Amino acid sequence: MKESIFTDPFKKARQETGIGEMDDQNDPVAMILGHKEVRRAAHNWKSYSSGAIPGRIVIPSEVNIRSIRQIPFEVDPPQHGAYREVVEKWFKRPLEKKYEEELTLQIEALVIEVLEQDSFEVIHDFALVLQSQALTLLFNVPFEEAQTWISWGTHVFRSKDSALDGAKANVLYDYIDQKLAESSSNPGKDFYAVLLAAEVDGKKLSAEEAKGVLILTFAGGRDTVINAVTNSIAYFAEHPKSLEWLRKEPELLPTAIEELIRYFSPLTQMGRVATQDTMVCQHAVKADSRISLCWASANRDETVFENADEVVLDRKANPHVAFGFGTHNCLGATHARQVMKVLLRTLIAKVKSIDIHDAKDNIEDLGDFKRKVGFDSLTVKFNKI
Amino acid sequence: MAQITFISSDNKSTVVSGNSGNLMELALQNKIEGIEGNCGGVCSCATCHIYVQPEDWTKIGPPNEMESDMLEFDDKTTNYSRLSCQIQVTDAIDGIVVNVA
Numbered sequence: 049m050k051e052s053i054f055t056d057p058f059k060k061a062r063q064e065t066g067i068g069e070m071d072d073q074n075d076p077v078a079m080i081l082g083h084k085e086v087r088r089a090a091h092n093w094k095s096y097s098s099g100a101i102p103g104r105i106v107i108p109s110e111v112n113i114r115s116i117r118q119i120p121f122e123v124d125p126p127q128h129g130a131y132r133e134v135v136e137k138w139f140k141r142p143l144e145k146k147y148e149e150e151l152t153l154q155i156e157a158l159v160i161e162v163l164e165q166d167s168f169e170v171i172h173d174f175a176l177v178l179q180s181q182a183l184t185l186l187f188n189v190p191f192e193e194a195q196t197w198i199s200w201g202t203h204v205f206r207s208k209d210s211a212l213d214g215a216k217a218n219v220l221y222d223y224i225d226q227k228l229a230e231s232s233s234n235p236g237k238d239f240y241a242v243l244l245a246a247e248v249d250g251k252k253l254s255a256e257e258a259k260g261v262l263i264l265t266f267a268g269g270r271d272t273v274i275n276a277v278t279n280s281i282a283y284f285a286e287h288p289k290s291l292e293w294l295r296k297e298p299e300l301l302p303t304a305i306e307e308l309i310r311y312f313s314p315l316t317q318m319g320r321v322a323t324q325d326t327m328v329c330q331h332a333v334k335a336d337s338r339i340s341l342c343w344a345s346a347n348r349d350e351t352v353f354e355n356a357d358e359v360v361l362d363r364k365a366n367p368h369v370a371f372g373f374g375t376h377n378c379l380g381a382t383h384a385r386q387v388m389k390v391l392l393r394t395l396i397a398k399v400k401s402i403d404i405h406d407a408k409d410n411i412e413d414l415g416d417f418k419r420k421v422g423f424d425s426l427t428v429k430f431n432k433i
Numbered sequence: 434m435a436q437i438t439f440i441s442s443d444n445k446s447t448v449v450s451g452n453s454g455n456l457m458e459l460a461l462q463n464k465i466e467g468i469e470g471n472c473g474g475v476c477s478c479a480t481c482h483i484y485v486q487p488e489d490w491t492k493i494g495p496p497n498e499m500e501s502d503m504l505e506f507d508d509k510t511t512n513y514s515r516l517s518c519q520i521q522v523t524d525a526i527d528g529i530v531v532n533v534a
């Protein structure tokens with residue numbers, strides 16, 4: 049009963065000062081840890097900007113491996129809103145019936161396949177496959193395209209040896225260039241065509257801008273979804289009663305999903321760059337230095353969440369910030385929630401119980417803090433109903 | 434049964450009725466334009482924001498602390514703002530008119 053316990057490394061610092069400090073490639077970060085303070089800073093884009101040089105608001109910083117601006121993520125209002133408007137509707141498609149039906153077929157097939165195996169490794173043989181296949185629906189491209197995306201591995205900028213792998217990023221960039229070129233000569237009904245046809249402030253989106261949106265869509269929805277899926281499987285393996293409970297009361301699914309996402313907080317933090325000298329929790333923040341909005345810490349704030357370190361599947365009031373807050377709140381959340389809903393529905397319909405055979409933790413090294421964000425590998429067996 | 438009138442941002446008004454669940458769910462069931470309820474009603478997204486008519490305010494009452502903390506950061510918030518997922522559909526709110534924010 050320990051693989052699915054994700055402890056909160058920020059508790060002491062959050063209670064004592066509200067601030068954590070970490071270095072990252074000589075560009076230190078003052079991490080904001082309290083729920084209220086995180087929401088306030090996320091709302092205050094004038095003081096805490098996303099529009100810094102590309103890559104700098106990401107932790108670890110991607111400044112040295114990326115020069116293309118990710119859109120709308122690395123753009124501040126009011127321009128942010130104009131970009132966001134052209135993609136917002138596309139990202140709501142997961143709510144359509146047909147999308148949900150196709151997603152259900154994909155996930156059922158995958159679950160049926162692994163149910164036949166004596167054991168399988170969840171990250172590579174299940175979550176990565178599920179995530180890549182589901183993304184073909186969001187892009188509206190042929191299902192077969194998932195094969196290529198699966199071959200890239202779990203993270204598009206990271207490899208086994210290095211947290212930031214420039215060569216690996218180039219594989220993604222070249223792929224996107226090629227797809228955009230194909231689409232501009234022969235537009236289909238996919239995300240590429242939507243982007244190339246989009247107009248912002250009366251001007252067509254440039255290929256560079258479209259690329260900025262696409263990199264973000266590939267990168268932002270990848271290890272986050274993989275961790276949400278894998279960690280939830282570890283949780284249900286160790287909490288068979290919870291699986292039974294949802295089987296009996298499936299109407300709890302939406303609440304349960306929000307709670308799993310709060311507890312696991314697949315994206316630990318996101319940075320901002322201060323535009324002026326400010327103060328956070330009596331900590332001086334200099335202009336042009338970095339802060340971070342630590343979603344993972346805010347989501348365990350004991351002044352907001354009762355029994356914050358426990359998974360309470362029927363938690364009714366759950367103002368978590370796992371999908372961010374305010375201006376840049378997660379554009380992929382509709383897709384991610386739909387993936388989780390269909391997955392859990394399929395699990396309760398087909399899987400009696402889950403055994404964990406082996407697990408290796410994926411621990412993020414955040415200076416003084418070590419945070420378990422998921423698994424490097426998780427080997428399990430699904431038992432049939 | 435409570436009857437509720439939703440007025441969407443394009444001024445279309447829709448009368449719906451219900452006797453259980455919350456107002457956000459009722460709006461979704463009736464496909465009210467502009468009510469999304471992304472988080473399923475746990476008060477973490479503010480995509481079910483509505484304005485209550487001043488004369489109905491006493492029937493509905495003010496938001497609790499968690500909800501008002503959420504509304505505090507929404508630029509569209511007024512003195513008559515509520516998150517519809519936090520309002521139960523009962524006879525007590527029969528006849529109210531709400532505008533989608």
Ligand code: HEM
Pocket residue numbers: 098119120121122132186264265266268269270272273276309313314315318319343369370371372373375376377378379380381383384
């Ligand atoms: C459980 C899964 C996910 C989690 C926990 C998550 C978390 C987040 C968070 C915390 C932010 C806010 C970043 C900030 O404030 O700077 C964000 C933004 C974003 N996410 Fe996600 N995300 C998830 C899945 C996805 C998926 C599946 C996609 C797309 C395929 C996606 C695309 C985006 C985009 C485009 C933004 C930027 C929005 C903007 O700047 O306006 N995310 N996400």
